[in-house]
Amino acid sequence: MDTSSAAAPAVRVSVVDDVGLDGSYTWAGARAAGLSRRQVERDGRRLGHGLYLSCAAEPSLRELCRAWAQVLPTGAVFGGSTAAVLLGAPLAQPSRLTVVVPSGVVVPARPQLVRHERCMADEDVTEVDGVRVTSGAQTFLDLAASLPPAELVAVGDALYRRDRLDPDRLAERLARAGRVRGVVRARACAPLLCREAMSRPESLVRFWLVDSDLPDPEPQVAVVDRWDRVVVHGDLGYRDWKIALEYEGRQHAEPEQFRRDVDRYSLTALDGWLVLRFADHHLTGPRTVVERTRRALVSRGWRPPPN
Known part of the structure; x- marks a missing residue:
């Protein structure tokens, strides 16, 4: 069969630059910017209800977090393993994003998100490439509830190495941790952390x-x-x-x-x-x-x- 005249696969071309949208956008935002329904369907990869990532954007963890931040309530930050990876910890990219919200704030149930409710001080929040995440000390404390000690030390070493954590900041956070889950393990592992570990x-x-x-x-x-x-x-x-x-x-x-x-x-x-x-x-x-x-x-x- 002669295939010389067969149609080439359609190439998806992003249209967001033409209308001033970022690599991720909401349905309402895209329509307000002038995109048609068909343009949104051709350009956007659906992340959740009414939320899209442009085909021109790299689906990295950072970009996914930036996308979801558009539909999360004020005060929400990314935490747990999501924050750890963004801070440079040697963990696999999580299949679902962990979101931490202040007490009493409602986040609609989304299968793509893991929701935690917690009151946090200003020093428990930082920013990585425009994404709000839990601080290195808060992230270390949070992960102590689920990681075995050896892996927790590996995370802490990486955060030390990348200047996302230091002994003083960690000691201050653990001092006011009370009896939260994982604090005993976090306090036991904290003295073992080492900036000189390279991997x-x-x-x-x-x-x-x-x-x-x-x-x-x-x-x-x-x-x-x-x-x-x-x-x-x-x-x-x-x-x-x-x-x-x-x-x-x-x-x-x-x-x-x-x-x-x-x-x-x-x-x-x-x-x-x-x-x-x-x-x-x-x-x-x-x-x-x-x-x-x-x-x-x-x-x-x-x-x-x-x-």
């Missing part, structure tokens, strides 16, 4: 070691040569026993990174350092990480303290 895997490994009976590892431990020059930094390590722990993510398979790794491991070995390398399949639980680190420490002379 979620590093945070998980560090938490498992700190939570064990082994010595606490040093983040970003400096490996020096015989002239006392820093040649590399290990993700984690034990300076006294010359043991470094490294997490090997996918980026280590890149040719340039692989070459740098070869040099790094050679330099550490030349000065007597033992390097333990871990990958994604070691992150299912603490057992392998803790036991291999224990064996390495014992091989270098460490002994557990007597009971």
Whole structure:
């Protein structure tokens, strides 16, 4: 069959720029701006009743939140895992947006939203790229009710690293938290947070070691040569026993990174350092990480303290 004259697929062209609308809009707003029913149906991806995202807009979490903010009541902010991702935490994008509203404010039930009611102080709210979200400290406290401790520490580390959280702000929020759900876990994990952790895997490994009976590892431990020059930094390590722990993510398979790794491991070995390398399949639980680190420490002379 000759298909040379077959019709090409229709290309959806955004019309919002021509009428001054943003990438998301309400049905009423689009009609008031002069768009016809057919134009709205062709351009907009329906998010909810009367709410649309233009085909020209990227359906990112930020854009989805900006869209929904148009139909939420005054005082509503995004919280929970939605806020955490926008603040830079290493969590998967949630399938539903978490919305926090002041006590007594009514939000119609929407299957796309998870609604929480709470009174918040001004310092419990911040803004990310034009989207109002719960602050880093409030978000950390909220997630403490659902995340296991290791993952909560990974979130806290990321918020520290991105200057969305610091010890003073967190201590102040936890001091006035009362007996809210998750506060015990939040207070237990707060002292373990570390700005130097560069990734979620590093945070998980560090938490498992700190939570064990082994010595606490040093983040970003400096490996020096015989002239006392820093040649590399290990993700984690034990300076006294010359043991470094490294997490090997996918980026280590890149040719340039692989070459740098070869040099790094050679330099550490030349000065007597033992390097333990871990990958994604070691992150299912603490057992392998803790036991291999224990064996390495014992091989270098460490002994557990007597009971």
